[in-house]
Amino acid sequence: MPQNLPRLGFSVGDLAGIGPEVIYKTLLDERLLxxxxxxxxxxxxxxxxxxxxPADAGHLTFRQLRDAADIAPGRLNAVTCWDEDFVxxxxxxxxxxxxxxxxxLLSAARDLKAGKLDAIVTAPISxxxxxxxxxxxxxxxxxxxxxxxxxxxxxxxxxxxxxIATVTGHIPLKDVAARLTPELLRIKITLLLKSLKQxxxxxxxxxxxxxxxxxxxENGLLGREEGxxxxxxxxxxxxxGHLVLGPFPADxxxxxxxxxxxxxxxxxxxxQGLIPFKLMAFERGVNFTAGLPVVRTSPDHGTAYGIxxxxxxxxxxxxxxxxxxxxxxxxxxxxxQPRSAR
Numbered sequence: 001m002p003q004n005l006p007r008l009g010f011s012v013g014d015l016a017g018i019g020p021e022v023i024y025k026t027l028l029d030e031r032l033l034x035x036x037x038x039x040x041x042x043x044x045x046x047x048x049x050x051x052x053x054p055a056d057a058g059h060l061t062f063r064q065l066r067d068a069a070d071i072a073p074g075r076l077n078a079v080t081c082w083d084e085d086f087v088x089x090x091x092x093x094x095x096x097x098x099x100x101x102x103x104x105l106l107s108a109a110r111d112l113k114a115g116k117l118d119a120i121v122t123a124p125i126s127x128x129x130x131x132x133x134x135x136x137x138x139x140x141x142x143x144x145x146x147x148x149x150x151x152x153x154x155x156x157x158x159x160x161x162x163x164i165a166t167v168t169g170h171i172p173l174k175d176v177a178a179r180l181t182p183e184l185l186r187i188k189i190t191l192l193l194k195s196l197k198q199x200x201x202x203x204x205x206x207x208x209x210x211x212x213x214x215x216x217x218e219n220g221l222l223g224r225e226e227g228x229x230x231x232x233x234x235x236x237x238x239x240x241g242h243l244v245l246g247p248f249p250a251d252x253x254x255x256x257x258x259x260x261x262x263x264x265x266x267x268x269x270x271x272q273g274l275i276p277f278k279l280m281a282f283e284r285g286v287n288f289t290a291g292l293p294v295v296r297t298s299p300d301h302g303t304a305y306g307i308x309x310x311x312x313x314x315x316x317x318x319x320x321x322x323x324x325x326x327x328x329x330x331x332x333x334x335x336x337q338p339r340s341a342r
Contacts, residue, residue, distance in 0.1 A: 005036050006118040006329045007071055008322060009079075009108035012042045014101045014130070016093040017303025018313035019123030020047050025315035026322060027076060028058045035326050037073050039117065041104040044078035046085065057311075068116040081107035090309025098129035105140070109147050112294050119295035119325040123318070124303045127170070138170035141289050144296055153291040154191040156264075157274065157300060158324060159281035163200075163264040164273040165192050165290065176269040177225060180212065185233045189244060189266060195290035196263055198335060199328045208253065208262040209234055209246030210272060216249045230268075250276075274300075283314055286321045288328070295328050297321040 013019030024047075027038060040047070044062035062078040071077050081103050084096070105125070111117045122140050137143040145153040156165045167188045168179050189207065196205035209230060210216075213223030220227055230247045237244040248258065250267070254276045259265050267273025277285055278300060285300035299317035307313060 005034075005073060006326055007039060007068075007116070008036045008325055009039045009041055009068070009111060009117040009120040011105040011108045011120060011122045012040065012047060012101070013104075013123030014093055014126045014303050015042075015047070015088055015097040016091060016308060017124055017126070017305055018308050019303070020088070021308070021311065021313045022299065022315040022318040023123060024048055024060065025313070026319045027060055029319075032322065033074055033076075036322065037071060038076055038322075039068060039071055039108075039111075040076070040078040041081050041108045042078065042100065043080055043082065044076075046088075047078075068111040071116070079107060079111070088309075091305045093126055093129045093303070093305065095129075098126065099132070101125045101130050102132060102135050105143070109144065113148065119297070119329050121318070121321050121325050122296065122298040124299065124301060126303050140296070140298060141169060141287075144289055144292060144294075148292050148294055150292050152187050152191060153289050154188055154195065155270075156192070156195060156288045156290040157277045157281075157285055158288050159277070159285045159320075162259065162277065162281055162285075163196075164259075164277045165264060165266050166270055166273045167266060167268045169270055171270075173269065173271075177212065180225060180229060180268060182229050182233050185209075185229060186236075189233070189237060189242075191291040192264055192266055193242060193244075199288075199290065199331055200263075201331055202263050204243060205263040206243040206261070207245070207264050207266060208248055208259065209244060209266045210250045210253060210268055211247035212268045214249070214251075216247045283316045284320050285317055286324045288324060295325050295332070297325045297328075 010023055044064055048060055062076045063072050064078050066080055068079050082100055108120045112120050127138055141155050154165050155169050168176050192207060193205055196202045212225045215222055217223040217226035226247045234244050234246055250272055287298045287300050289296045299321050301317055
């Protein structure tokens, strides 16, 4: 086992959303310090001292740092990544909260690349409010893929017994069919197989691939993508000895709970995978970015401006994201050890 606990950087997300609240509630459980060293990217006094909490909610004490190289194990750490004084206005996003979200994320990513962190957990951002001249990404996944120079990555939604990845991500639905190519599908299946082995310790993964069209195209009657693209790629993986099956009609596949027969499901577009996932695992689910050289997780929900500042946000998904980051980090650490040391 590694001698040191993983150093987990937390980007705070949009300060007008529920990011600070779910982080706060997660960190109130002192047992977290037994599995990781948390590092918040933001000024702790601005984030939590005036946080709107019930009187009996508990208090957090942070070690405020300028440099993540000074992280203290066994303590709550916070790295200063902006000097402005923020007056939190829950539910009211502004250019200032978008800028703070960007700087928190960029600072955490820089330290992760520099080896000062072992993984990051990202609180929700507003994709619209976070845009800037030097930040033109539709989400965390695309930014981190670019920043860590990965050729491709995979949006991978994870819950106990339920894993769903997507071939295409944050693109308009009208562009999905044009984006879906044999090469892209091969890349995503390869990433999914590798992640299931490397990050989850599954030696011989079983993967189901969904169809694009209703009834998986009905043998060409309702669309040709299955016959022209999806089936030939699946057949090639099967020929190479991999347990990749499909394409399955999405409605019947989830309706009959056929997903329980597989280690993971590959959806072809965002909502095809995320709608059933969030129906079944919204309060526990984790968004994991597979295919990166680093570990990144996040809760599977958004900023939830409508309940921000009301102390109603459920922190379960953020807590699960912390646990999964620790588990994947440990799995990768074990994989890197010589066989004689395992």
